Amino acid sequence: MKRVRSLVVLLALVAAVPVLAQSQVEITADQTVMNDAKREVVFTGDVIVVHPTVTVWAPEVIATYGEGGTTDIETFVATGGNVRLKTKDQDATGEHAVYTPADQLLRLTGNVTVTNASGTVNATELVVNLATNVSTFTSTGGGRVTGVFTSQ
DSSP: OOOBOOHHHHHHHHHHSGGGTTSOOEEEBSEEEEETTTTEEEEEEEEEEEETTEEEEEEEEEEEEOTTOTTSEEEEEEESSOEEEEOSSEEEEESEEEEETTTTEEEEEEEEEEEETTEEEEEEEEEEETTTTEEEEEOOTTOOOEEEEOOO
């Protein structure tokens, strides 16, 4: 399948997060649709978002933008039931991820698993406040947050 690269959205994503502003973001997908009336760009089909500090894989990624145009990102959503975020030190999976630049919150929901060198945590939801660097794991429906840790 043909891979599509959208420079307009790449610029929008670079402008969306201050930490991204100093580096290049590459997005590949089977299809990219930009809809100005809805103020959204939809990437579908084996989407990969590559940034020097994080890589995101998802079946679909949707970026919505405000009146300021594609540089005014309001939400960045990775969805499709098989979402993965990988940094140098951690690997996280879930069913749905939403990043909102206005409040700098990243929410990963649905069978969340986060693994790093010291262990693994499982939960229904993970909320990361990127402004304060505080991560909160929660579980719903009678479930509990579980973790397995290894001493180093």
